[in-house]
Amino acid sequence: MSYDDRVVEEPRVPAIKRCASQKEKGGHGQIDRRHLHPADWDGNGPCDIIHVNPDREAVGVWVNEYKACGDITNWNYMDGFGVKCVGKRRVGIFDLAVRFADIDGNSRADNLCIEKNTRTTAFLNHATGQGYVGQVKFPIERDRGNINWADVNGTGRAD
Secondary structure (H helix, E strand, O other): OOOOOOOOOOOEEEEEEOOOOOOOOEEEEEEEHHHEEEEOOOOOOOOEEEEEEOOOOEEEEEEEOOOOOOOOOOEEEEEEEEOOOOOOOOOOOOOOOEEEEOOOOOOOOEEEEEOOOOOEEEEEEEOOEEEEEEEEEOOOOOOHHHOOOOOOOOOOOOO
């Protein structure tokens, strides 16, 4: 049996719990890939894997514990970050109510709640916890599945 970490292009993926002790391996069951978001949660550089649980309105994070020249297989699962987004995901693969991008420039993925009309509110991710800042984008007549957040002008903040 293999416990390799992987990114796959399948509708449902098995999620393996990574622990500090690699002897302890527990399953998280099948997770819809639309609920997995690669982003830097803790601001240390390596990409972490953020899991949005739409049934519990909660976020869990597999924090990448990679250190330079270290073991790439160490992951630490953290759970219990509340998500209070109004909308839910819809049918399309990109039609998600919750996305993550660094909008304040602190190298941590911020929690973005995107409504059907693209109106977006945010919870900023700080070392001390998340803080609600309200609306960060006004609604436009576009499908939210076509909205992407990225740093296009080099400021270190997603646009």
